[in-house]
Amino acid sequence: MTHETTPDPRPSRTPSTLVRGRWVLTAAPDGAATPAVVRDGAVLLQGDRVAEVGTWADLSARHPGAAVRGGPHDVVTPGFVNTHGHFSEGLVTGIASQYTLWEWLHALIDKVNPVMHDAAAHAGTTLQAIQLLRSGVTTANDMFCSDPGTGAPVTPGVVRALDEVGLRGVVSFGSGDADRDFGFDAIAREWDALRGAAEGSRLSTFRVGISVVGRQTPEALERSVAYAAEHGAGVHIHLQEVREEVTATFQRTGRTPVAHCAHEGLFSVPTIAAHCVWVDRDDRALLAEHRVGVAHNPVANMILASGIAPVAELRALGVDVGIGVDGPASNDAQDYLQAMKAAALLARTRELRATAMSAREAFEMATIGGARALRMDEAVGSLEPGKKADVVVLDGDSPALANVHDPYQAVVFVAGSREVKEVWVDGEPSVADGDVVRVDPAEAVRAARPVAERLVAEAGLGRLSALTGGPLDGTERF
Structure with missing residues (x-):
C-alpha cells in the first residue's frame, strides 16, 4: 500500500x-x-x-x-513554527533573570529600547536565527520591540538577516505611545519601513505589532487596527501575560485586555496573541469566538514566573495554539525543541495528569497548530x-x-x-x-560582540552585564 x-x-x-x-x-x-x-x-x-x-x-x-x-x-x-519571539533581544541573552516580568521590563528592556540601532537589529537577529534553525524552526513569528527614533528605521535589519540566514519570518514592530516621548506617527514610520522590507523579501511577511494594550493610547489602538486593515496585515500582540497587566487594564477600561481588544475591533483582523496566561472563562470564549491564535511560551513563562497558560482548556474550545520560544532575553535559549518539550510537561504539571497533553498534541502545536494560529496553514505547518x-x-x-x-x-x-x-x-x-549553510556562525559571533558591548554600554546596563564588569551574583535589583 x-x-x-x-x-x-x-x-x-x-x-x-x-x-x-x-x-x-x-x-x-x-x-x-x-x-x-x-x-x-x-x-x-x-x-x-x-x-x-x-x-x-x-x-x-x-x-x-x-x-x-x-x-x-x-x-x-x-519545519517547526515558532509563534512568538523578539529578535530585538538578540544581544542581551542571559541577563536579569532575577526579575519577574514588570521588574524585568523596567530594569532591562526599557533601557535597551531607546538605544536600539540597525546594526544591533541585524547582528542580534542573525545570532538568534541561527539557533532557531539549528533546532528545526523554519517559520519565526517575531515582534521587534524598540523605541522608534528620528533617524533611519532599524527593523529592516531583521528582514535582511533572515534572508541571509534562510529563515522564514513573520515580522512585526511592537511599541506604544502612552507616556512616551514619541507619538503614533513614529511607530507608523517604522511599520512602513518594515513592511517595505518584507515586501522585497522572498521569505518574510509583515504584521502590525502591538506590544501591550496598556502602552497604547486609545487613538493609537484605533489607528493600529486601521493600519492593519488597510494593508491586509495581521496583528501580533501580547495579551494577559501577568496578573498586573489584567488589573491595570481593567482599572483603566473596565474590561480585561482580551475583552477590550474585542470591544475596540482589534480582532476584526487576524490576530495572534502571545502568552494568554491569566485568561478567565469569558476571555477564553472571546478568543475562540474571534479565532484569535495563541502563542504559548512555556519556558519564558517559567523564567519570568508569569504562570502556566491554560493550554488544554483553550484547545478544547477550538482556539488554535502554537508554541513560542519568546525572546532571547526572556527564555533565554532559542531552542525550539526545549520549548516543545516544556509545553507538554507544563500541561501535565498544571493538571497533574500524564494525559493532559500527549507528545503528538505537542508536536501538532509545534507544526500545523502554530501555522493555524498564524493563519498560514495553507502554506506551511x-x-x-x-x-x-x-x-x-x-x-x-x-x-x-x-x-x-x-x-x-x-x-x-x-x-x-x-x-x-x-x-x-x-x-x-x-x-x-x-x-x-548560508552564513558562517563564527563570523556572526565575531561581528556581534562589539555591537553587543556598545548596546550594553549605551543602555547603561553596567550593573547587570558582565560585558562591562557588572556583578555576577544575581542580586542586583534596580
Whole structure:
C-alpha cells in the first residue's frame, strides 16, 4: 500500500529531491489525503513545494533521478513554527533573570529600547536565527520591540538577516505611545519601513505589532487596527501575560485586555496573541469566538514566573495554539525543541495528569497548530502536496534516536537540537550536517560582540552585564 498522491504525467524541469526517513511525520490532519505517519517513507520536493509524500520504495522507484537526502533511520517532520519571539533581544541573552516580568521590563528592556540601532537589529537577529534553525524552526513569528527614533528605521535589519540566514519570518514592530516621548506617527514610520522590507523579501511577511494594550493610547489602538486593515496585515500582540497587566487594564477600561481588544475591533483582523496566561472563562470564549491564535511560551513563562497558560482548556474550545520560544532575553535559549518539550510537561504539571497533553498534541502545536494560529496553514505547518517545502530531518543514527519506539515521543521528549541534521526552507537547504549553510556562525559571533558591548554600554546596563564588569551574583535589583 502506498500513500502518494497521483503524479503529474508531464515531465518536470524542476530539480527534485527525495527526503527519506524511517518515520515521516507529516502533521496532516485526520481525514486528509496524506497520512499523518508514513513508515519507511519519503517526501518529494520540487522547487519550493512538497510534490508527493509516500513510501520510500514507491517514490524512489518512480523518481530514480532525484537527489536523496535523509536516511533509512531518520525522522522527517515539517519545519517547526515558532509563534512568538523578539529578535530585538538578540544581544542581551542571559541577563536579569532575577526579575519577574514588570521588574524585568523596567530594569532591562526599557533601557535597551531607546538605544536600539540597525546594526544591533541585524547582528542580534542573525545570532538568534541561527539557533532557531539549528533546532528545526523554519517559520519565526517575531515582534521587534524598540523605541522608534528620528533617524533611519532599524527593523529592516531583521528582514535582511533572515534572508541571509534562510529563515522564514513573520515580522512585526511592537511599541506604544502612552507616556512616551514619541507619538503614533513614529511607530507608523517604522511599520512602513518594515513592511517595505518584507515586501522585497522572498521569505518574510509583515504584521502590525502591538506590544501591550496598556502602552497604547486609545487613538493609537484605533489607528493600529486601521493600519492593519488597510494593508491586509495581521496583528501580533501580547495579551494577559501577568496578573498586573489584567488589573491595570481593567482599572483603566473596565474590561480585561482580551475583552477590550474585542470591544475596540482589534480582532476584526487576524490576530495572534502571545502568552494568554491569566485568561478567565469569558476571555477564553472571546478568543475562540474571534479565532484569535495563541502563542504559548512555556519556558519564558517559567523564567519570568508569569504562570502556566491554560493550554488544554483553550484547545478544547477550538482556539488554535502554537508554541513560542519568546525572546532571547526572556527564555533565554532559542531552542525550539526545549520549548516543545516544556509545553507538554507544563500541561501535565498544571493538571497533574500524564494525559493532559500527549507528545503528538505537542508536536501538532509545534507544526500545523502554530501555522493555524498564524493563519498560514495553507502554506506551511505540514508535509502535504502543494505546501511549501519546509522540512526537518532528525538524525536517526544519533545515540538519542537509535531506538525509536514511538516517533512522536522521540521528537518531543527525546530529541535535542544536536539531532537536527538538515533543515529545508522554501525548498532550499538552510541547515546541512547539523549547521547552517548560508552564513558562517563564527563570523556572526565575531561581528556581534562589539555591537553587543556598545548596546550594553549605551543602555547603561553596567550593573547587570558582565560585558562591562557588572556583578555576577544575581542580586542586583534596580
